Amino acid sequence: MERESMEFDVLIVGGGPAGLAAAIRLKQLAAEKGQDFSICLIEKAAEIGAHILSGAVVDPRALNELFPDWKALGAPLNTPVTEDRVIFLSETGGRQVPNGLLPDAFHNDGNYIVRLGNLAKWLGEQAEAMGIEVYPGFSGAQILFDDKGAVAGVITGDMGLLKDGSEGPNFQPGMELRAKYTLFAEGCRGHLGKELEARFKLRDGVDPQTYGIGIKELWEIPAGQHVQGLVVHTAGWPMDAATYGGGFCYHLEDNLVAVGFVVGLNYTNPFLSPFEEFQRYKTHPEIRKFLDGGKRLAYGARAIAAGGLQSQPKLVFPGGALIGDDAGFLNAARIKGTHAAMKSGMLAAEAAFEALVAERSQDELSSYPKAFKASWLHAELHKTRNFKPYMKKGLWLGSFLFGAEQKLFGGNVPWTLHNSADHTTLRPAAECSPISYPKPDGKLTFDRLSSVFLSNTNHEEDEPCHLQLKDASVPISINLAKYDAPEQRYCPAGVYEIVRSAEGDNPRLQINAQNCVHCKTCDIKDPTQNINWVTPQGGEGPIYQGM
Template identity: 50%
Template sequence: MDRESIEYDVVIVGGGPSGLASACKLKQLNPNLSVCLLEKGSEIGSHILSGAVFEPKTLFDLFPEDAKDCPTLKTKVAKDELFWLTGENKSIKVPSWLMPKSLHNKGNYIISLGELCQWISEKAMELGVDIFPGFPAQSYIKDESGRVIGISTGDMGIDKEGNQKGTYTPGMDILAKQTIFAEGARGHLGKQLIKEFNLDEGKTPQHFAIGFKEVWEVENDMYSAGDVVHTMGWPLNEGTTGGGFLYHFDNNRIAVGLIVDLNYTNPSHSPFQEFQQFKKHPKIKQFLESGKRVSYGARAITKGGINSLVKMDFNGGMIIGCDAGTLNPSKIKGSHCALQSGILAAEYINKILSEEICEFDDLFKSSALYNELYKSRNFSAAMHKFGFYIGAAYNFIESNIFRNSLPVTIKDEQRDCDSLNLNNPLYSKEYPAPDNVLSFDITSSLFLSGTNHEEDQPVHLKLTDPSIPLNRNKELFDEPAQRYCPAGVYEIVDKEGEDYFQINAQNCLHCKTCDIKDPSQNINWVPPEGGGGPNYIGM
């Protein structure tokens, strides 16, 4: 069968907050524009995972009449607390005046970002946007001059050997005057665009964390809708930075999670296991006891800040949101920033399509988004360069005392994939077996993520050199993919008396951690057949 093609004024890749905001704003600015949005998940919101404490101002700016009735905005933050977990059973409450100003959440809401994206998608369709879930963009198309002119979706109905099955359907070329890439953290096309168009020139390497989240239904006196708890310290130890959160939202639900920076140094470190231990701390355990875990997920978080933010415009399109790196690391928030970047992209592209002379850099640098990201430029780098204690002290001084006005820019030039020390039995970590009350194994956790892939399809985790996991990574780092993956995708198993590197691609949560952390940069994540992956409900 021949591939079909269709033309739009603008095609958007990704149904998260940035892509949806772009789609809506474009149609608000010019209802005559034809706009198409593709989402690789089975439906809008199925691949969306975030804490999430949400700053609503940008949403109200985008939908001044409708946002007040958004059903997702129903739990306002009532109380903020920050605890320093000093040990397995110890903690110190940080006084409010010592808390970084960025962690004060007055006026914010505790939400499900997936549910918010579903609501925005309904508004987009009302405005006339064509939305196609279950259609991942496999590649971008360029013309003879090198300008991006659209994307190609993947063929469906291909078996593991690359043969066409009875269900085979060819992909489609979607051509556009402008293409917006809003794939989220470590987007596979964004990664290629950044390299090809040199969008990261003059920037520090992007930095990432892996964020874990579970939703629990609880019935105890500790539940209080609107309460927000953040933690620092235990179980993350020397060489590992990050922090925990616990958010009380509606219907007796609590979101609990741990964020682990991917610049950690110990190759035997398991972020998934650290999260399981985190829930056992008395300060966290008291909220979850007698509760029921109802969902689980994990996702990479782009957190390099403005020092790592790539140039967002290129010949034929834009890269926005977490695909570009717009998250504010000091607030641990990216949703409102993603919305702002989407709105800016729409305003710029509308001017371009109207043949109005405009430079995106001018538009961006005069925006509230730039101002916010610039003020927090040192947050992640200080923690990475100076370690937890000195980094936290520096960030407090800069934020709370000098109001982010210090004429200093701290940069972290080391890639997350280069931070691992060589494997050393002296620093190996052993984790206790799950108790199936507060801590669980990966298999039962995956079940709660709703993850599903068609088994007889090409493996979407590509090894540049299949020999590296056993011949290099195992010897130097005891193959850390066995531990940094939150879904049990990578295993070393015995096969006829020899080690074999097994990829359980059907388990993949699409978190992109392997693509980021692999010390040999040998793993390339590409989209599986449309609709595959997690199915996050209320996350």
């Protein structure tokens, strides 16, 4: 089909902190040197920040470099951290770790508790004010390649397709957006990033990426229970000691609290439900004391790339680069990724600027990985690279080993531990014990559907399903038969459902794609890697309000 085409010097796919920082840094460099490069950024959400979800405690180091005067410019970092608490929970109580015993990675002096969607929106406003072309509501659906095989841009998603893939009455074909260099900033488990990794063999010689799922709610709580600036991290209950997971409770301004739970996706019991574990978590006395009498305002979930340096793919390929969580820059030990995403985007932008000034195009931006290896970001990630492998050894042994490595050696040890793929770890259901989760009370704990309602998620029902099955028989013949259909439980939005006839036989998998909050857990955890998450029509999905 014939498509409209636009050409730019640099195209950025994704309007999160990485993509926006890259666009802004490139524009800054161009202005400093009297250059005028065309920069386009596309974002699949209907508005910048609407698909962004994070805890979030933000280290401002990268922001300080990008905008030294960010406070005067009104960046929404309103709540400095005033207190850290790290608590190991039992079922009924908890023991706080003295701050003097905590590794540096767990300290938050100088950091801010932030609603990351609001920060992304602010960065988008700065970008537009600088003359960067920012287009929300446009997803990168396909990669364009030139005749030499280099990346030459992307094609945005077609609009108005019907469920069977045919063109509906309001059909509009996607556009070709061509560029000399394309930076991919799709966030965790980007679907174009996966394609690039396979095509250019970017994962050759590195560990598989390993992930967690983070589930979060935003609450307004009574003033007497609010401690502005307090950061609480927990480990232990409701997870068993062999399963990686932990919770957080961050006290923002205006009596708001962000509460959430992260479960490592290398868990083994197919009956485990990260959503239900989070609901149980809120009933613990150490967390309940903040939430009782409060009101839940918002809900969401997303996957987290936690493998560290040893799971990071090659960053560059002909015509472009991976930045942010598309390349796994998150520091899992610090539970922070915003500063890392921004810095990676800035480093890639500097490499792209250098290439454009030299009038190059469609080659590898080799100065980007070189600059990364010489940066403070690489030093930080190298120091904590063993965190996730240690934690796979169990809560107590892992905590002791990581703490000893950090306190005694500052992370500078001669060994690097390795990661394995999360989809390989499930044990057959027959070997595991079902988990009995309590029914929600509608005050502190809730069901999936009422939670998805709060995420403002919307997808047109009469459109192609963006959750693609490579083999339609696998969900029943393997997933149900061997693992009791774990997709029913690892999805935090009720997307996957086993439906049976009135007689209780003839099971089939029903995919409620309209519920999807784009966390991509299914793409990661499915034991046969049979589910492929792709972008739906532009603008669809959750509409988070400052999550």
